[in-house]
Amino acid sequence: MVLKVYNTLTREMEEFVPLQGKKVNMYVCGPTVYDHCHLGHARSYVSFDVIRRYLIYRGYDVNYISNITDIDDKVIYRAKETGEDPFALSAKFTGSFIEDMDTLSVLPPDSRPKVTEHIPQIIEAVETLIQNGTAYVTRKGNVYYDLTKSGEKIGVLSHQTAEGLLEGSGSRVDVEDDKRYQLDFALWKVAPEDEAGWDSPWGRGRPGWHIECTVMSMKYGSQQLDIHGGGMDLIFPHHEAEIHQSESCTGKHPFSKYWLHNGFLTIDKEKMSKSLGNFFTIKEILKKFPAGTIRFFITYTHYRSTVDFNEEALEEAGRARKRLLNTISNIRHELSEAPEDGNDCGLLDLTEQTKDGFIRAMDDDFNTREAIGELFVFSRKVNSIMAYEKPGKASLENALDFYSEINEVLGIFEDNKSASPEENICELSEDDILEMIKIRDEARDNKDWKKADAIRDELKEKGIVLEDGKVGVRWRREN
Template sequence: MIQIFNTLTRQKEDFIPLHKGQVNMYVCGPTVYNYIHIGNARSVVAFDTIRRYFEYKGYQVKYVSNFTDVDDKMINEAAKEGITVPELGNRFINAYFEDTKPLNVERATLNPRATENISDIVDFVADLVDKGFAYESAGDVYYRARKFPNYTQLVHESLDDLENGASDRVDDGDNAKKEDPIDFALWKAAKPGEISWQSPWGLGRPGWHIECSVMSTKYLGDTFDIHGGGQDLIFPHHTNEIAQSEAHTGKKFARYWMHNGFVTVGDENEKMSKSLGNFVTLHEMNQREDPQAVRFFMATTQYRRPIQYTSGNLQDAKNNLARLQTTFNNLNYRMSDAKDGQDEAIEAQAKQQQVAFETAMDDDFNVQNGIAAVYELAKLINVYLNESTVAETTLVNLKTLLSTLLSVFGIELTDEETADEEIQALIDERLAARKNKDFQRSDDIRDELKARGIILEDTPQGTRWRKETND
């Protein structure tokens, strides 16, 4: 059984879905005013990997991840560029899909936008006002945080500490409108020239927190299985989501809360963020690095742990991925001389590594132990491939298992290209030179191919080639 560390209870719990065989999960998406950086991408990859493991285990997953396409940052950036907020949003929503596709991120079942759900947001806020959980003040609408029982249940801090923190995040103008500094905005009155929608409180736009409450419950129901996002969203965003959602529905909101760790940079492991200016966009990263290596780098660290972004750590991921690709290529190469039949003892050993993989992943998606099992599987495969005879059915089954387990990490190994006539002719010439003891010509051919990025490997089964990787 899968166990999940629930931020709400701060302990691992057996995952029991509301509906047998079905997982309903909501993951907070980006505010689309710029390209996402790799800190944002970490959350995308972490929860895509979690989703993939649920699917590997046979669950049907309904995965909803939103776009915040109206807020202060978007309004300011659109004004700066002299375009509309929707134009800005469309540009970076398209960029999000273009940048995450090379990382093999599965499309969400739904990607709702805040601006597509304004009427639902207005109705939701109006209900909170009617119930006394919210109040209007000079065109804004605020939520009465103290009115909600156990408001601090997710953050596990005292209300006084949260109040002190809240006073640092708002200006005096906002505080003047509030009954209490801890209260938060559900609806914001529009300033002249800003994008706005009509509401019972005048022209305005939604607050950030209310968007996710409306879209998650609209598409997944009043109560759903998993709500995910970065650790920085625990407070205030997810704390406020619980308060406003449960006040509105009278039901438990999300049953399991999952939060991924940050991407850190530098010797002091500083969190990567746009506000600190220490970020690298995924758009830039995809242009200078192999996106599959970036995916592998992120997907093979357990989601709750921080990822330290360094060139050395990224290079380690590249090297490990290249070794797995070589194993895959070796499997393909030995297909040509494999015998009919099956080696059940080898497949039984491979099954043990699959069990080890599942045991690790069932333990709160421990991908580090999971990928260790995959490495052991690759080691087993490489030893078997060095045998003088191998069984075709076993090779097919080993290849399928290796591919299946790596697909949980979002990694798709590619079938090696067939050598073109020119390369094969040089390989054949080298073999002939070696047979004739013309070792100088043999070495010259090896050096010529190496200069072209082709590495030759002499094996008991013959000479094969592969493209050089940037180690």
């Protein structure tokens, strides 16, 4: 099977072939840390976490870089509003972001560089662009990238004309009176004396938003990346700016071979964003829903698709995830009674077929929706086999190993880490269940049918189904 990805640069599905054998340099734009991150951020970083995990699963050596923008206009303005030091404020929200990602089982990047730690390298890159004639310094001391020097490439990623970008850019393009051309973008911005800034050959200032990613991706990755990722809202101007300035810095093309962008997370069909005020922070949602449910909710949608958020959808995601977890629990229960040399009852072939289906789905541009669909079909069939047959230990252990293997990719069966009320409701342990069954058996022996029925109903409410048979009572977690 061949892995194919949708490349925003070409607008086509392409076979994934890294620039250097099995080595993959992957850069994903990190957050601007001026507030707690919202669920839209979770959507992006969980999606790319799954992509990274799957590449590793398929045998690639992945070098994953994701930055922290810890100085920016938004950080400066928020610090002024709160009266905090901007560096203290960004440090606080960097910690909050890392905590959220850990809770959602997002693996830490191999490198997590911060803008403030790379000012000399950023200044050096800006100097390179000035020297090769693709950037200019204004009388105010701002430095801009000159897009008129590469006019044929404008719109390379957004697939729009310069005229279309000018008409539709709105607030996405800074309006400054010292620009030569309105689509030119800032590499270095003058900083007032009362704001954070650094000395440079052009005066005191701070980096523009785009140049930081060029510098950090090349320092910790390569001058040419295999994958550059981020949300669709970053295609223009951020990612297009990165292409222009990076290729101008190095003379190498392309800056990134594959561009991957995740879809939006919406509220009532409108993009979730802080600027619109229609956002929920990750921490707010974790107070209501388990971390595993949130991750499943995000993962059970193809990364390029739009996800519309509402609590009913999260509740449904929780129920769906629980069906898979219950099957895993059922297998573990069967293992305790399974014969050592028992027949596999078709379970080995079913597991291999499902693994093939999972890989086939994920090879199709990381189609997690279809991949998880394979797991639901597998779980139903496994439960059916266990209900009517007695598969041997080897086949059951193989099925459990398969779930663990899948979890290494999707992370949807991770131990829950959030502190929400629902999260802290522990499932009944096997010993608890067996003790309740014992009490029920005693009640039935004493013809205390009311008590026996009450125990059955209580177990049913907790997702435990009892099956009375000739050889005693069997139990399983609800599918």
